[in-house]
Amino acid sequence: MGNVPIDLAAELRPLLNLERAVETGTYQGNGARRLAEVFPSVITIELAQELHQQAAENLADTPAIEARPGDSRQVIPGLVDASIPTLCGSTATGAADPRPAWRTNAPSSARSPRSARAAGVTAS
Numbered sequence: 001m002g003n004v005p006i007d008l009a010a011e012l013r014p015l016l017n018l019e020r021a022v023e024t025g026t027y028q029g030n031g032a033r034r035l036a037e038v039f040p041s042v043i044t045i046e047l048a049q050e051l052h053q054q055a056a057e058n059l060a061d062t063p064a065i066e067a068r069p070g071d072s073r074q075v076i077p078g079l080v081d082a083s084i085p086t087l088c089g090s091t092a093t094g095a096a097d098p099r100p101a102w103r104t105n106a107p108s109s110a111r112s113p114r115s116a117r118a119a120g121v122t123a124s
């Protein structure tokens with residue numbers, strides 16, 4: 001399980017002209033709220049229906065956040081839009097999962113900050 005790397009996200013957003021964040025694992029919505037302090041648009045996805053419903057109610061006061069139910073493996077393919085530079089990541093990734101938890105579709109010419117590489121943020 002992980003947390004939203006908000007300092008890294010805040011650093012990368014202007015460098016990569018990121019417009020949107022997509023988070024796997026809403027839980028109570030605290031990570032989505034932090035992301036909404038940085039990004040104009042946040043989509044957060046929660047697998048557990050009850051958690052999704054509670055979080056969606058809590059987050060209704062923040063129009064920049066869209067809470068979606070479901071398994072992100074099924075939801076994210078429907079969100080792919082090459083015209084929207086997006087930081088996409090999971091707070092549900094287990095320590096046993098070697099894949100980088102946060103990725104971006106920003107153009108490769110913009111995707112070179114050393115801090116991004118060091119944190120394992122990769123091209124999607």
Ligand SMILES: C[S@@+](CC[C@H](N)C(=O)[O-])C[C@H]1O[C@@H](n2cnc3c(N)ncnc32)[C@H](O)[C@@H]1O
Pocket residue numbers: 001002003004023024025026027028029030031032045046047048051070071072073091092
């Ligand atoms: C560590 S918590 C999220 C913490 C939250 N992002 C925060 O910053 O407060 C992980 C959440 O991911 C959810 N989850 C696990 N697998 C998922 C999946 N495949 N799609 C969407 N949500 C998932 C779990 O139900 C759990 O609520």
